[in-house]
Amino acid sequence: MSKGKLEKFEELTAFPNSLELTDFQDARSQKPKGRWHSDIFENENPIVLELACGKGTYTLELARRNPDKNFVGVDIKGDRIWKGAKQALEEGLNNVRFLRIYIDHLDEYFAPDEVDDIWITFPDPYPRYSDRNNRLSGPKFLKIYQRVLKEEGAIYFKTDSDELFSFTRESVAKSGCKVHRIVENIYQECPNDELLTIQTHYEARYLQEGRSISFIKFSLPSEEISWELD
Numbered sequence: 346m347s348k349g350k351l352e353k354f355e356e357l358t359a360f361p362n363s364l365e366l367t368d369f370q371d372a373r374s375q376k377p378k379g380r381w382h383s384d385i386f387e388n389e390n391p392i393v394l395e396l397a398c399g400k401g402t403y404t405l406e407l408a409r410r411n412p413d414k415n416f417v418g419v420d421i422k423g424d425r426i427w428k429g430a431k432q433a434l435e436e437g438l439n440n441v442r443f444l445r446i447y448i449d450h451l452d453e454y455f456a457p458d459e460v461d462d463i464w465i466t467f468p469d470p471y472p473r474y475s476d477r478n479n480r481l482s483g484p485k486f487l488k489i490y491q492r493v494l495k496e497e498g499a500i501y502f503k504t505d506s507d508e509l510f511s512f513t514r515e516s517v518a519k520s521g522c523k524v525h526r527i528v529e530n531i532y533q534e535c536p537n538d539e540l541l542t543i544q545t546h547y548e549a550r551y552l553q554e555g556r557s558i559s560f561i562k563f564s565l566p567s568e569e570i571s572w573e574l575d
């Protein structure tokens with residue numbers, strides 16, 4: 346029988362490669378901000394985040410392919426993170442950590458310029474107008490990423506949602522971001538691209554449903570992003 350959510354939560358708190366929101370609720374518990382290189386990874390290698398990582402497919406696969414980089418999967422759902430964290434421990438992937446927090450507070454956990462690149466994989470599309478501020482590619486979140494990502498860092502974004510993809514392109518344009526690459530339909534346009542065809546848990550499901558997967562790579566402007574959603 347598979348483990349229940351509570352059992353996974355308990356195990357996750359004991360995993361040495363996972364940091365939990367609850368670890369920092371005691372005022373004496375120091376958040377990892379500014380300490381990822383020195384105390385957590387104990388090296389100076391670049392740090393790459395996977396936001397909305399779920400089970401952390403990109404975190405794990407990129408870590409296997411790039412032992413000279415560090416990877417942090419970020420999500421709020423502990424039972425999903427548990428899966429990735431367990432797999433990383435079993436494989437001895439020392440360059441992987443998971444952080445269970447709301448991405449809305451990312452800048453409380455990373456210092457300015459501490460992050461080299463960001464992947465955002467299949468974030469919830471939040472189609473309702475009233476939920477639009479939760480979309481991880483909206484101006485609210487781009488401003489948060491500006492506080493932690495190096496100026497030369499890139500954001501790699503994958504989605505199955507046409508609506509979220511056009512919203513993202515608009516948000517990126519309005520924010521003055523530089524677009525490096527756009528792929529409307531990965532499996533039609535570049536089915537042999539080794540980086541873009543790593544399949545996450547949700548992606549595999551969407552592909553079975555016949556949905557197309559889009560991708561955009563962009564970097565943030567050096568000027569502060571100031572606009573907001575209406």
Ligand SMILES: C[S@@+](CC[C@H](N)C(=O)[O-])C[C@H]1O[C@@H](n2cnc3c(N)ncnc32)[C@H](O)[C@@H]1O
Binds near residue numbers: 467547
């Ligand atoms: C559709 S799932 C995708 C998971 C994984 N990337 C995949 O493709 O299999 C979206 C994930 O985003 C996470 N998420 C959405 N908004 C979040 C936020 N503000 N902070 C933390 N996690 C968030 C959810 O918990 C969920 O695990």
